[in-house]
Amino acid sequence: MLYELLKTLQQELEPVVQSLPGGYYTLLDCDQREDLRKAGMDVLNNLPRLTNALAPVNRLPPEILGTIPKYREQDEDRMRVVTLSNVCSYWRNTFIAMPSLWTEFNGRDAEMSRISIERSGVLPIQLVVEGAPDPGVLELLAPHFPRLDVVSFDLSVLGRGGPDTQVVPMHGEFPSLERLQLKDLQLSINDVRTPKLRVLKLTRTYDFANLLDFLETCPLLENLELRLHHLNGEPPGARRKVVWDNLKTIVLCGHGLKILQHTSLPPGVEAGLYGPMILRDLTGHRNDGNLFNLQAWTHLPMFRQSESLSLRIASTYQLISLKGPGGNMGLKTRFHPHLNCVGLLIQFTRPSVDTIQNLEIDGVRLSGENAAVFEVVSDLLRPLHGLRSLKLVHTTPSPWIQVLDQNYCPRLWNLTLWESPPPSCEDLIRFVMGRSGAGVPISRLSLTKDIQKFFYTREDVERLEKYVRCVEWDPK
Incomplete structure (x- = not known):
C-alpha cells in the first residue's frame, strides 16, 4: 500500500513544483524561492529511490537476492553478475558483499579478474577457460593458486590452428584443487601436486612415466578420463601398479588404454573404454585384429562379477558393455564388419563368462x-x-x-x-x-x-x- 501511495504522491507533486513560478511563488524573496525549489526537487528526486526500495523484488532478503545470478544459463558470460549489479544500489551492494558470486574466472579481462579476486575474499576459486587464456590474468591469479578448486582449459575451440605447446605456467602445490580438466593443452605435470584431486580429465600427449608419477599422487581420485593422442617414452615395468581405493568411474580412449596395464581398480568401478587404436600387445607385436590388447583388463574385479552383457552397433561405432554388482564396463570401437564385432565380443566376454x-x-x-x-x-x-x-x-x-x-x-x-x-x-x-x-x-x-x-x-x-x-x- 505504501508503495502505491508514494507513486501517487510523486505524480501529484510534479505539476505543483512545475507551477511554483506563478502565484504565491512570486511573493517570496529569492532565498525563499530557492529553498522551496530545492526542497521540492529533493522530494521528487528521493521519491523514485523510495518507491524502488519498496518494490517487491527489493524487499527480498540479501541471502535470497544473492541467488539470482546463480540461475544464469550455463553458456552465458560468467561475469554476468556485473551487469546485474547495475540494476540499482541495493542489488549492487548485495552482490558486492557476497564473495561466492565472484569466484569464477574465464581467463580473460585482467581488470575484471582483479576486481573478482578482491571481492572473492578467501573462498575457493574456479578457473574455467575456453580458448587461449590471457597471460595477464594468469599472472594475477598465480598468488591465489592455492585457492583453486577447479581448473579447466579447453583449447579445442581454437581448432587445429590453436597452440600446440605448454601455455599455462602452473607448478607447485595445489592443496585445494579437486577438479582438473585439460583438453587439447600440453601441460607439464612434473611439478604439480594435487593431494585432494577427485576428478581428472586429460586430452593430448603425455610422458608415460611422468603421468604415472602424477596419478600416484592423487589418492582421493574418484573420476578419471584419459583421451591420449600418444604416450611418450617407454612404459614402466609391468609390476608397477597405481591403486585408487575411491575410484568410481574411469574412461580411457586411444593410447590411454595402456594405463590399464598399470592400474588396480576397486570393486564397483564403472569403466568406459573407447577405441580402437592400433596398439601393440604385451609381446610387442602389432595387433590389427582386435586392435588392442584385451589381456590388459582381465584382472579387473568387475569381470568376475558381471551379470549382463550387451553389444550394440550404432552408426559407425559398436558398443560393448558388461554390468554387474562389481561394476560396469563399456567398450566403444569404430565400425567393423558385424562378424568381427561378435569376435571382439567373445574376447571381451571371456574373463567373466561364468557369471553372465x-x-x-x-x-x-x-x-x-x-x-x-x-x-x-x-x-x-x-x-x-x-x-x-x-x-x-x-x-x-x-x-x-x-x-x-x-x-x-x-x-x-x-x-x-x-x-x-x-x-x-x-x-x-x-x-x-x-x-x-x-x-x-x-x-x-x-x-x-x-x-x-x-x-x-x-x-x-x-x-x-x-x-x-x-x-x-x-x-x-
Whole structure:
C-alpha cells in the first residue's frame, strides 16, 4: 500500500513544483524561492529511490537476492553478475558483499579478474577457460593458486590452428584443487601436486612415466578420463601398479588404454573404454585384429562379477558393455564388419563368462547360411552356461536360434525378438519344440507384435504356446 501511495504522491507533486513560478511563488524573496525549489526537487528526486526500495523484488532478503545470478544459463558470460549489479544500489551492494558470486574466472579481462579476486575474499576459486587464456590474468591469479578448486582449459575451440605447446605456467602445490580438466593443452605435470584431486580429465600427449608419477599422487581420485593422442617414452615395468581405493568411474580412449596395464581398480568401478587404436600387445607385436590388447583388463574385479552383457552397433561405432554388482564396463570401437564385432565380443566376454546371465545383441545383421557365422556365434554362446535371458534387437535371429537349438545355454528361459527380421514360423516352432524335448524349454518368448500381424496366424501362436509357458507380443 505504501508503495502505491508514494507513486501517487510523486505524480501529484510534479505539476505543483512545475507551477511554483506563478502565484504565491512570486511573493517570496529569492532565498525563499530557492529553498522551496530545492526542497521540492529533493522530494521528487528521493521519491523514485523510495518507491524502488519498496518494490517487491527489493524487499527480498540479501541471502535470497544473492541467488539470482546463480540461475544464469550455463553458456552465458560468467561475469554476468556485473551487469546485474547495475540494476540499482541495493542489488549492487548485495552482490558486492557476497564473495561466492565472484569466484569464477574465464581467463580473460585482467581488470575484471582483479576486481573478482578482491571481492572473492578467501573462498575457493574456479578457473574455467575456453580458448587461449590471457597471460595477464594468469599472472594475477598465480598468488591465489592455492585457492583453486577447479581448473579447466579447453583449447579445442581454437581448432587445429590453436597452440600446440605448454601455455599455462602452473607448478607447485595445489592443496585445494579437486577438479582438473585439460583438453587439447600440453601441460607439464612434473611439478604439480594435487593431494585432494577427485576428478581428472586429460586430452593430448603425455610422458608415460611422468603421468604415472602424477596419478600416484592423487589418492582421493574418484573420476578419471584419459583421451591420449600418444604416450611418450617407454612404459614402466609391468609390476608397477597405481591403486585408487575411491575410484568410481574411469574412461580411457586411444593410447590411454595402456594405463590399464598399470592400474588396480576397486570393486564397483564403472569403466568406459573407447577405441580402437592400433596398439601393440604385451609381446610387442602389432595387433590389427582386435586392435588392442584385451589381456590388459582381465584382472579387473568387475569381470568376475558381471551379470549382463550387451553389444550394440550404432552408426559407425559398436558398443560393448558388461554390468554387474562389481561394476560396469563399456567398450566403444569404430565400425567393423558385424562378424568381427561378435569376435571382439567373445574376447571381451571371456574373463567373466561364468557369471553372465543376460545377453543383449543390437543391430547385428548376420546370415545364418554362412558356416563362419555359425562358428562365431557358437563360440560366443557355448561357454555361457549361466545365461538366462537373450534379447535380439534389430538383429538377424536365425544363426542364434540355430546355435541354441544345439542345447547350448541350458538355463536359458527368456528369449526376446525385438524389431528383428522374423524367423519363419516353422523354424521358430522347431526351435522351441527341440528345447522342450531336450528338457531345457523356453519359458517366456517375447515377440514384436508385427511378427504376429504379418507372419503368424493364430494357429501358429497356439502351436508355440504348446511348448512355451508364456508367449508375449509387443514386449516393452
